Amino acid sequence: MSTEQIVIWSAIGAGILALVWGVILMVWVLRKAQGSEKMREIAAAIQIGAKAFLNRQYITVAGVAAVLFVVLLYALGWRTAVGFLIGAVLSALAGYIGMFVAVRANVRTAEAAKSGLSAALKIAFRGGAVTGFLVVGLSLLGVAAFYLALGDLKALIGLGFGGSLISIFARVGGGIYTKGADVGADLVGKLEAGIPEDDPRNPAVIADNVGDNVGDDAGMAADLFETYAITIIAAMLLGSLLFANFGKATILPLAIGSVSIVASIIGSLVVRAKNKKRIMGALYVGIITAGILAAIGFYPIINFLMEGNGKFSTLNLYFASLVGLVVTAGLVLITEYYTGTKYKPVQRLAEASQTGHATNIIAGLANSMKSTALPILLIGAGILLAYYFAGLYGVALAAVAMLSLTGIIVAVDAFGPVTDNAGGIAEMAGMSEEVHEVTDALDAVGNTTKAVTKAYAIGSAALAAIVLFASFVQEIADKGKTIQFALIDPYILVGLFVGGLLPYFFGALCLEAVGKAGGAVVEEVRRQFREIKGIMSGSAKPDYAAAVDIVTKAALKQMILPALIPVLTPIILAVIGIAIGPDVALKLIGGSLVGAIVTGVFVAISMTTGGAAWDNAKKFIEAGALGGKKSPAHQAAVTGDTVGDPYKDTVGPAINPMIKILNVVALLLVGFLI
Numbered sequence: 001m002s003t004e005q006i007v008i009w010s011a012i013g014a015g016i017l018a019l020v021w022g023v024i025l026m027v028w029v030l031r032k033a034q035g036s037e038k039m040r041e042i043a044a045a046i047q048i049g050a051k052a053f054l055n056r057q058y059i060t061v062a063g064v065a066a067v068l069f070v071v072l073l074y075a076l077g078w079r080t081a082v083g084f085l086i087g088a089v090l091s092a093l094a095g096y097i098g099m100f101v102a103v104r105a106n107v108r109t110a111e112a113a114k115s116g117l118s119a120a121l122k123i124a125f126r127g128g129a130v131t132g133f134l135v136v137g138l139s140l141l142g143v144a145a146f147y148l149a150l151g152d153l154k155a156l157i158g159l160g161f162g163g164s165l166i167s168i169f170a171r172v173g174g175g176i177y178t179k180g181a182d183v184g185a186d187l188v189g190k191l192e193a194g195i196p197e198d199d200p201r202n203p204a205v206i207a208d209n210v211g212d213n214v215g216d217d218a219g220m221a222a223d224l225f226e227t228y229a230i231t232i233i234a235a236m237l238l239g240s241l242l243f244a245n246f247g248k249a250t251i252l253p254l255a256i257g258s259v260s261i262v263a264s265i266i267g268s269l270v271v272r273a274k275n276k277k278r279i280m281g282a283l284y285v286g287i288i289t290a291g292i293l294a295a296i297g298f299y300p301i302i303n304f305l306m307e308g309n310g311k312f313s314t315l316n317l318y319f320a321s322l323v324g325l326v327v328t329a330g331l332v333l334i335t336e337y338y339t340g341t342k343y344k345p346v347q348r349l350a351e352a353s354q355t356g357h358a359t360n361i362i363a364g365l366a367n368s369m370k371s372t373a374l375p376i377l378l379i380g381a382g383i384l385l386a387y388y389f390a391g392l393y394g395v396a397l398a399a400v401a402m403l404s405l406t407g408i409i410v411a412v413d414a415f416g417p418v419t420d421n422a423g424g425i426a427e428m429a430g431m432s433e434e435v436h437e438v439t440d441a442l443d444a445v446g447n448t449t450k451a452v453t454k455a456y457a458i459g460s461a462a463l464a465a466i467v468l469f470a471s472f473v474q475e476i477a478d479k480g481k482t483i484q485f486a487l488i489d490p491y492i493l494v495g496l497f498v499g500g501l502l503p504y505f506f507g508a509l510c511l512e513a514v515g516k517a518g519g520a521v522v523e524e525v526r527r528q529f530r531e532i533k534g535i536m537s538g539s540a541k542p543d544y545a546a547a548v549d550i551v552t553k554a555a556l557k558q559m560i561l562p563a564l565i566p567v568l569t570p571i572i573l574a575v576i577g578i579a580i581g582p583d584v585a586l587k588l589i590g591g592s593l594v595g596a597i598v599t600g601v602f603v604a605i606s607m608t609t610g611g612a613a614w615d616n617a618k619k620f621i622e623a624g625a626l627g628g629k630k631s632p633a634h635q636a637a638v639t640g641d642t643v644g645d646p647y648k649d650t651v652g653p654a655i656n657p658m659i660k661i662l663n664v665v666a667l668l669l670v671g672f673l674i
Helices: 003-030 037-076 078-115 117-150 153-193 205-216 218-242 248-269 276-306 314-339 344-355 357-370 373-403 406-428 433-478 490-531 544-580 584-622 632-673
Strands: none
Touching: 003 078, 003 117, 003 248, 037 078, 037 153, 037 205, 037 406, 037 544, 037 632, 078 117, 078 153, 078 205, 078 218, 078 406, 078 433, 117 153, 117 218, 117 248, 117 276, 117 406, 117 433, 153 205, 153 218, 153 490, 153 544, 153 632, 205 218, 205 406, 205 544, 205 632, 218 248, 218 373, 218 406, 218 433, 218 632, 248 276, 248 373, 248 406, 276 314, 276 406, 276 433, 314 344, 314 373, 314 433, 314 584, 344 357, 344 584, 344 632, 357 584, 357 632, 373 433, 373 584, 406 433, 433 584, 433 632, 490 544, 490 584, 490 632, 544 584, 544 632, 584 632
């Protein structure tokens, strides 16, 4: 057996190990107590709503996938088409199973909160970790096994495309659902009726809790499944093109992924905290442990596989991989600074709420714009440093190293919706104040972890998109065509403008969709308050299912057009370019990829970070600052949070798969255009 085959089989083994660990955690979580009958009833409603939405969403996406499968089958052959199908199925499976566990971990976390913070944290984190390890396990296993079976890198791009398709629909559909329900519930419940968040009298409260899971759990799982897979595939493709006679460069990304799975499993075992001041620190200990172990493991692997490559020293390649880990750490710290309640940006935003709704919005917009500076400079420095060490392949290794920690990062992210739901269940079930203190502490941290992991997803998407673009350019060169992507070329400039436009137009459609879904929920909640007598007194029960159904239909209807934009745009540019001249299509597409990467990263960072800051400014006031709940500052902060919700949970995260789908479709089109 050759070295390359040993590495591929090791990657398959690491993928299986991640899946086994995920199953062990799932069994452990599901064996925990579920609490009272009332708690189980509420949890069951959330489970039914989440399952119904994902079933209907995947049925909708299946229709689109079937059409694309046929197109790929006839245009690029059965290998690419089968790869596309495998990628789509595995991505959907990761999100579906992760959501299945999350909506069951929530009630168990609420019950464990009776025993204290430590027990509740352990269940919430391990419930989220199931999603994380399913994502990396299925992704690495799918890529390695498919490559072992066929040995066809071009067909692997089809697998990445399948994951991308599920990702864009999951992010857009789940984002519209979660924020349509959340905005509608807040506008009528908090602002009009004056009742607390997660109050059982609010007809939209179950829909809101469902949304946390389909957006922040299933959506994030599909997003990072796709980013993880496509980054490894792009790095493998780039390695094969840059090191034509050195096959070990092709399979090195698989080895890096394998090392980090083991490191992430160990990291997941050290997460524990006994008081609320150490929750975030406990989660960071897990990430830091995984990062350090991965950094230690990268060196012998890179030294063994890349010795004698003829281009770069193994030490330089190792340093390039470390750049990815440093960028990850930097993004985590920067995002916490801009979104954490103990830092100045959020506190200044809360203070601006004292003078009204408008000043809150103005301060929030300013904060979201400022929050782009440090991450962009960090990503730029990381790209230059990785390139200095090992050229384009160094950038690819940095991206792979960054994504290799996906298992533990997604675990920290999925922890958020579990704790959010646990707090909702505690509120609706009328649990004790001691339980609320535990769930509130976990939820406050969960809000920050969701912001941090979204920043990680955006940063990794930026590096992944650059690697994909490099693969696009290298693929053109490999086919004997020389294209100069110079700014003085009018076709490149037009492509840049078109690509730069896409994140804004895409984002506008998503925001409009949330507004429409939220408006429908508002009307439904008002109707129930008006027509069902006794809701406010507690003598009558709201019709939760009606609100769930309304927001489900709205989200599924509104997600189609935004999700198809990144799929169709490169094809439309190719058709226009072919009509003008043979090389014009490649110039238009190449320019659009760069334009979308640049503006997309800015839009995504500003929206996710800015939205999280709005949310935490509200939580900062609710904790007793500046007059506390129901004060004028709090009312203004609720308005800001309502604006920030679709920013951070719909548009910002959905930009990631949008950018990558553009690049993947462009890669698939190269064969047609040359």
